[in-house]
Amino acid sequence: MSRDTREITVTVNGAPKRLTVPVRLLLSDLLRDVLGLTGTHVGCGQGPCGSCTVLADGGTVRSCLMLAVQADGMEIETIEGVAAGDGALHRIQEAFREHHALQCGFCTPGIVMATVGLLRRSPHPSADERAELMEGHLCRCTGYRNIDAALAALAGEG
């Protein structure tokens, strides 16, 4: 097994980090095991479920399908950086709570991160844009209707 390492510079939730990482280390493992940001969940390790979604330079990525070294020079955002530090929820999180858009909560951080990215690009996303977002996320608990309602409310259609 390769024990090679590389030095990378990565900004995580606004804080710059210089790290030496094994070349085979996944971004999800860097976030979770090295940096202790366990709010990013790995539901499949294969891509389809979307639970591990984070933002990399503003775009959504599956952190389980990306190597940590590929994040060199990038700005990564995770669920831990979404709410302000004062304990208040971000309005996306508040909408999820209000609409009961989560049950076990395992898939939720990935959907919230994708929503953060979408609302930045498109503050009032259309039904098609919201549906496109949800194509990338599996949830086994909610049956999705309440997630869709939360997203509609965030788009101003609630």
Place this chain on the structure above:
Amino acid sequence: MAVGLVGTPVRRLEDHRLLTGKACYVADIVLPHMLHMAVVRSTRAHAEIMDIRTAAALAAPGVRLILTGEDVRDLGPLPCIDLFPDSKPALHRVLALDKVRYVGEPVAVVIADDVYAAEDAAELVEIYYRDLPVVLDLEEAASDAPPALLYPEFGTNVANICRQEVGDPDAAFAGAAHVFEETFRIHRYAAAPMETRGVVADPTAQGGRITLHTSTQFPHLVRAFLGGVLGIPESEIRVVAPDVGGGFGAKCEFYPEEVVSVVAARRLGRPVRWIEGRQEHFVATTHAREQVHAMRAAVDADGVVTAVTLKSLTSNGAAMFTLATTPASISSAMLRGPYRIPNYRAESLSVLTSKTPLAVYRGAGHPQAVLCMELMMDRIARDLGIDRIDLRRRNMLTKQELPSDRGTAIVLAGKVVYDSGDYPGCLDRVLELAGWDDRLRRQAEARAQGRIVGLGVACFVEETAIGPYETGHVRVDGSGKVTVLTGASPHGQGTATAIAQLVAEELQIPFTDVTVRHGDTDVVADGVGTFASRGGAIAGAAARLAAHKVREKAVLIASELLEAAAVDIEWVDGRAAIVGVPGRSVTLAEIARRATAWNSLPTGLSSFNLDEVAHHQVPGISFANAAHVAEVEIDRDTGTVRVLDYAVVHDSGRIINPMIVEGQVHGGIAQGLGGLLMEEIAYDAAGRPLVSGFQDYFLPTSAEMPEIRTGFMESPTPLNPYGMKGAGEGGTTGAVGAIAGAVADALVPLGVRVAGDGPFTPPAVMALLAAARKGAGA
């Protein structure tokens, strides 16, 4: 403030933590000097193990330990708790010894410094097999001449036979005007929670006690099972279910990794972590549903079903897991659903096959039973030219006929006696909600345009809130805040919120003053767990009973503080006040402080502290009911089944939080829809599963889900002090029946007869359409 809290859609206490990334699932637990485990699994469906060579793996970087079946030879097998007295105890070993019986069976484990090293080394473990014949087909497995016996010592692959007998079915068939027969086939699929299973076994606690963090639905039972397998007292074991990312029954089982991780951790003196991979999950975590039901119905000239007989087979896979006979038991006990059918006989076999063990999944045996019964009702209606709603009404138990002893029994749960409900009323309500007559008219129009559209209706009764008991411990400390310890172990259901609502209403305090703790056997001394739609109803009742006792004790303490007789004290807004004397009152905090250990014992009390424990011992099963209506359209060019519309009226007794109950119904419907239209674990001829993850096991996405209109009825049960029944599983149970009925209805004009649950995936539906065309052309 808190009066009337029960029954309101308060937002969940759980959500803040879950939404901000502060939850702690088992994979989030990091302990000092923690090692990592990878499991080497059988690649063969049935084979003798000739040799296991571990030298190369042991020499790999970072490897600390390898265990094989020989190393745990002395450990007992994993228990099955629903065996019948004459069951064949085909129990699963911790690691395979001499033989493997399914692809995915654990053969060895590798413990290494990190998970990458453990998985690399696991690849280097060499296992030499001699293949044996595989047994995949359920009817072949159960026959007198099966291709192989999985456990030759039993002389059969039939591990259990569950029988039900009510009335005189033979006489009813002899006198029947019509007899209907059908064999329904139900395919294999799985719960597939978003969080896979996982464990962290920690042997470093004081005195060598074991702490097992595990993604489970029943930590107290895991503690008991682990103690039993290891032969150590439960007091030496702490089991913690941290945040759990969904279970749906698949985590209501005791698994080999929960033992072998502990063995390895004790051997090495260091914590050991294992997190199941998604591909691994589809062979290592229990599957569900697969059954064949051969059903006969006797019907009189008026369309009254006078008798039903059932011979069913359940493909239990290669071993009897924790709850192995339950699917067969429930589907046989509950087949008749809300219909009178006074004569009934069932013989339900649990059969061993060369597949991953199969056990309970949301609804357990109910979805299969509802599917068969409702497809049979539709067929009887069609063949006799009776409206299918009318046929259901003719056979349905009325409110006045309840309670009704059905003459059947469910393993572990007891006698089936329907307690309360209004089944015809529920059907009426859902037809109204669905706009049934209008939908029938539009269906006729759509058919005239050549569209393939169908309507399905499913009415069912389901076992919920099973016992034997649940615990609740309510404690008020000097801060005036309330802590509830519950024996339930919720994992997404919002049970902490529901319990907080019940306790806050009892004590008339803000529900944010209530903290609910669960899932840690060192914190909650006793409990049973969360499964079988029991958490809210049973644990909720226990917690509220304890809160009621706390309130009574608080009044006694207040009577001393206020120098008033207890009868003159009323409880208002979380305070004890003297009736008719404004301003004379004490707060819950003041009362709790009076009862602390550094004060004298309050007058008239026999114990310190404002805390009380209650058990809610369940006197019998309470039965929820519902009616579902689904409308589907089939794309004749792609075979895709689309659910266009959905309506459900659900009755689970008194509702604690309608938002949560509706969420349970929604999620349940999605799982029923996925199981029928998308999900399947098929095997090739060699017994290898054809599923490797969510890229080929398709869960429903948002795009597949219809709008769902939900209505509620609340028929309180006399079996619960607050009238509550369970709501966790009904969505799935009803959806399976309603969607299968709609697909079958859609295909009737094409001459396709649906007998089973497909799955109605696009290729399978295309095959049905092609066969229909061929039949029409012939």
